[in-house]
Amino acid sequence: MTASSLSxxxxxxxxxxxxxSPFCxxxxxxxxxxxxxxxxxxPEDFKVFSKAKLPVLKDGDAVIEDSEIIRLHLEANHGANFSGNLTAEQKAVGHAICRxxxxxxxxxxxxTRWHQDEGWAQTSAIFFADAPEGVADMVRGQVRETLHLDGFGRHSDAEIKAFLKADLTALADILGDDDFFFxxxxxxxxxxxxxxxxxxxxSPVRTWTTELVASFPTLKAYVERGLGRWYPKAFEMLKRNAA
Known part of the structure; x- marks a missing residue:
């Protein structure tokens, strides 16, 4: 299936x-x-879009913003099947997983990328290598403020690590021995x-989350399986770096 009019x-x-960007x-x-x-x-400036975020899909004259709405659009307007043979119960669990x-x-x-200094040093070097002076710190401040206002950034490092470990444990338990979910x-x-x-x-930004995912053998294999299937060049680079 092709859709050359899609951008x-x-x-x-x-x-x-x-x-x-996990959403892109x-x-x-x-x-x-x-x-x-x-x-x-x-785009030169993604803030020209009404929601000021990416990804954005253009389908002819239609502008679809947000990755989840893009999924629904492709299903409704292009016949894409993203549910495969999932049962109603599996779709419900999948909805909860995604949320x-x-x-x-x-x-x-x-x-890890924007708040903690170790991740920020790598993030700023990759994302803001050609940005004018001061832009990186300004954006970092905005992200850190968002994390604080949301409440997530008010937790300690140990608490955040515990949150992520609990979420990854749930993912690993649901995935089980399947290649993909269900x-x-x-x-x-x-x-x-x-x-x-x-x-x-x-990711090129290496933080403690790398080791956290690796501590779950099935999730590590899951990521590598996806890389091999969709991004073989990235998979080969990962294997070289691990050698």
């Missing part, structure tokens, strides 16, 4: 690599699952979970 606006990423990565994996193509576009990952677990990524073929659940876990485990 996906996302943050920049190296060729063959997954996007360092999710959108890309959704296209891969559906076997659909799109034109990738890196946990996107509404709590992913805050751990923001915390079966051998990926669904929308995997687009969401992989987008985050790949950034935890295999």
């Amino acid at each position: 996906l606006y996302a943050f920049p990423t190296q060729e063959g690599m997954f996007n360092m 990565c999710k959108a890309d994996v959704l296209f891969k699952i559906a076997g659909m193509s799109y034109e990738p576009i890196v 946990m990952v996107e509404e709590r677990t992913r805050y751990g990524l923001l915390y 079966g051998s073929e990926p669904t929308y659940i995997d687009a969401t979970v992989f987008g985050l876990l790949a950034n935890f485990y295999a």
